[in-house]
Amino acid sequence: MDFKKNIPIYLQIMDKLKQDISLGTLKPGEKLMSTRDFSIKLKVNPNTISRVYKELEGENIVFTKRGMGTFVVEDENILQNIKNKMADDLITTFIKDLNQLNISIDEAITKLKEMEED
Amino acid sequence: MDFKKNIPIYLQIMDKLKQDISLGTLKPGEKLMSTRDFSIKLKVNPNTISRVYKELEGENIVFTKRGMGTFVVEDENILQNIKNKMADDLITTFIKDLNQLNISIDEAITKLKEMEED
Amino acid sequence: MDFKKNIPIYLQIMDKLKQDISLGTLKPGEKLMSTRDFSIKLKVNPNTISRVYKELEGENIVFTKRGMGTFVVEDENILQNIKNKMADDLITTFIKDLNQLNISIDEAITKLKEMEED
Amino acid sequence: MDFKKNIPIYLQIMDKLKQDISLGTLKPGEKLMSTRDFSIKLKVNPNTISRVYKELEGENIVFTKRGMGTFVVEDENILQNIKNKMADDLITTFIKDLNQLNISIDEAITKLKEMEED
DNA sequence: GTGGTCTAGACCACA
DNA sequence: GTGGTCTAGACCACT
Numbered sequence: 001m002d003f004k005k006n007i008p009i010y011l012q013i014m015d016k017l018k019q020d021i022s023l024g025t026l027k028p029g030e031k032l033m034s035t036r037d038f039s040i041k042l043k044v045n046p047n048t049i050s051r052v053y054k055e056l057e058g059e060n061i062v063f064t065k066r067g068m069g070t071f072v073v074e075d076e077n078i079l080q081n082i083k084n085k086m087a088d089d090l091i092t093t094f095i096k097d098l099n100q101l102n103i104s105i106d107e108a109i110t111k112l113k114e115m116e117e118d
Numbered sequence: 119m120d121f122k123k124n125i126p127i128y129l130q131i132m133d134k135l136k137q138d139i140s141l142g143t144l145k146p147g148e149k150l151m152s153t154r155d156f157s158i159k160l161k162v163n164p165n166t167i168s169r170v171y172k173e174l175e176g177e178n179i180v181f182t183k184r185g186m187g188t189f190v191v192e193d194e195n196i197l198q199n200i201k202n203k204m205a206d207d208l209i210t211t212f213i214k215d216l217n218q219l220n221i222s223i224d225e226a227i228t229k230l231k232e233m234e235e236d
Numbered sequence: 237m238d239f240k241k242n243i244p245i246y247l248q249i250m251d252k253l254k255q256d257i258s259l260g261t262l263k264p265g266e267k268l269m270s271t272r273d274f275s276i277k278l279k280v281n282p283n284t285i286s287r288v289y290k291e292l293e294g295e296n297i298v299f300t301k302r303g304m305g306t307f308v309v310e311d312e313n314i315l316q317n318i319k320n321k322m323a324d325d326l327i328t329t330f331i332k333d334l335n336q337l338n339i340s341i342d343e344a345i346t347k348l349k350e351m352e353e354d
Numbered sequence: 355m356d357f358k359k360n361i362p363i364y365l366q367i368m369d370k371l372k373q374d375i376s377l378g379t380l381k382p383g384e385k386l387m388s389t390r391d392f393s394i395k396l397k398v399n400p401n402t403i404s405r406v407y408k409e410l411e412g413e414n415i416v417f418t419k420r421g422m423g424t425f426v427v428e429d430e431n432i433l434q435n436i437k438n439k440m441a442d443d444l445i446t447t448f449i450k451d452l453n454q455l456n457i458s459i460d461e462a463i464t465k466l467k468e469m470e471e472d
Numbered sequence: 473g474t475g476g477t478c479t480a481g482a483c484c485a486c487a
Numbered sequence: 488g489t490g491g492t493c494t495a496g497a498c499c500a501c502t
Contacts, residue, residue: 008477015218023220034489045479050490058412066245067281067487067489086219091229094212101204102141105234109227111209116223126501127420163421163502244486259456281487322455327465330448336369337440338377341470345463347445352459362492388474399494404475421474421502 001042009044013052021061021072022083029074032062127162131170136179139190140201146192150180153188245280246287253292257308258319265310268298355396363398367406375415375426376437383428386416 001016003009020026032038035053039046053070056062061082064070073079098108121127138144150156153171157164171188174180178196182188191197216226239245256262268274271289275282289306292298296314300306309315334344355370357363374380386392389407393400407424410416415436418424427433452462 019218048478064490069489083219087221090212090215090219091226091233094208095230095233097208100137101201101208103205105230108209109230112213112223112227115209115213165502255454283487319455323457323465326448326451326455327462327469330444331466331469333444336373337437337444339441341466344445345466348449348459348463351445351449402493418475423474
C-alpha cells in the first residue's frame with residue numbers, strides 16, 4: 001500500500017479498511033491486525049494505526065476488546081448500512097455539484113455512458 | 119456563504135467564483151470586488167482573498183491591473199473551457215469514487231434516474 | 237453479563253460479586269465457582285477471574301483453601317461492612333460529582349424525588 | 355492545575371474546560387488558548403491539548419476555525435444542554451447503582467442530608 | 473500564529 | 488500481546 005500525498009495517511013487507511021469490510025474481504029466479527037503488526041506491515045507509525053482504529057470505532061465500524069484486539073462489528077446490517085450511506089452521500093453530493101454547475105442530470109448520464117465505453 | 123470544514127476556504131471561494139463566471143453571473147471583463155471588500159463580505163481574512171485572486175490569475179481566469187483591481191479575462195473560449203474542465207473533473211472523480219465503493223456506473227445511473235424523478 | 241467499556245472487566249466482576257454477597261445471593265462460607273468455570277460462564281479470560289479472586293482476597297472478602305477453592309468469608313461483620321462501605325463510596329463520589337457540576341445537594345434531592353415518583 | 359494519576363490527563367483537562375464553560379467562566383464564542391500556549395501553561399505536551407480540543411469538537415462543545423484557533427460553540431442552548439445532560443446522566447446512574455445495592459432512594463436522601471450538614 | 477498530521481519511542485493497564 | 492496514553496519534536500497548510 002502506497003500513500004497519496006495531500007491526503008492524511010490515517011484517512012487512506014480508514015478508507016481501505018472500510019472498503020475491505022464493505023466488500024467482505026474483512027468479515028463481521030473478524031479480528032483486525034494488531035496496531036503494531038499493521039504499523040510494521042504498512043511502514044507507518046503505530047500511533048497512526050491507533051488513530052485509524054479509534055476513528056473507526058467512533059463510526060461504529062469496529063470495536064475494541066481490552067487487551068484482546070480490535071474487531072469488525074458483528075451486526076451485518078450496520079455494515080450494509082455503511083455501504084449504502086456512503087453510496088447515497090456520493091450520489092447526493094454529485095447531484096448538488098451538478099446543480100451548482102448548471103448541468104442537468106441527463107447531461108451527466110450521457111457523459112457517464114461515454115466514459116463507460118472507454 | 120458558509121464554509122465546509124476539511125476543505126480550504128480559499129479553494130471553496132475559488133470554486134464559487136469559477137461557478138459565477140461559468141454561469142455568467144460574473145461576465146468577461148467584469149471587475150471583481152476588491153480584496154478588502156470581498157474579505158469583509160465573506161468574513162474572511164484578507165490574505166485568503168489575496169490568495170484566491172493569485173491562484174485564479176495563475177489559472178488565467180482573472181488578471182490584475184495594478185491600481186485598478188482584478189478582472190475576469192475577456193477570452194470567451196477560456197471561460198467555456200473552465201466550465202468544461204469543471205464538469206469533467208466532477209465526472210471523473212465521481213467515477214473514481216464509485217469504483218472505490220465497488221458500484222458500477224450502471225447502478226449509479228439507475229440511482230440518478232430515481233433521484234431525478236423526486 | 238455484559239461489560240461497560242472504560243471500566244476494567246475485573247473491577248466490574250468484583251463489584252458484581254460484592255453485590256451478590258451483600259445482598260445475600262452469595263452466603264458467608266459459600267464456595268465460589270472455580271476460576272475456570274466462572275471464566276467460561278462469563279466468556280472472559282481465566283486470568284481475569286484469578287485477578288478478581290486475588291483482589292477480593294486482599295480485601296478480606298473471600299479466602300482460598302488450597303485445592304478446595306475460594307470461599308466467602310464467614311465473618312458477618314465484615315460482610316456488613318462491605319455493604320456499608322459500598323454505600324458510602326457511592327454517596328461520596330455522587331456528592332463529589334455534584335460539586336464538579338456546581339449542583340447543590342438540595343437540587344439533587346429534588347431531582348431524586350421527582351425520579352422516585354415515576 | 356495538577357493531575358490525578360490513574361485518570362488520563364486529557365480527560366481531566368476536558369472536564370475542567372466543560373466545567374469552565376458550564377459555569378460561564380468561558381463564554382459562548384470565546385476563543386480558547388492556543389494549543390501551544392495552553393500546553394506550556396499546563397506543562398503538558400501540545401499533542402495532549404490537541405487531543406482535548408478534538409474530543410471536545412467531537413462533542414460539539416467547541417469548534418475550530420482553520421488557522422484562527424478553537425472557540426466555544428455559540429449556541430447557548432447547546433451549552434445548557436451539556437450541563438443538563440451531565441446532570442441527568444449523573445442522577446440516573448446514581449439511582450441505578452442504588453438499586454443494585456438494594457438501597458432505597460429515601461435512604462439515600464437521608465444519607466445525603468447527613469453529609470450536607472458536615 | 474493556528475491547528476493537523478506524523479514519527480519515534482516510552483510506559484501502563486488489561487487479558 | 489493488546490490497545491491507551493503521553494512526551495518530544497518535526498513539518499505542513501491555512502489565515
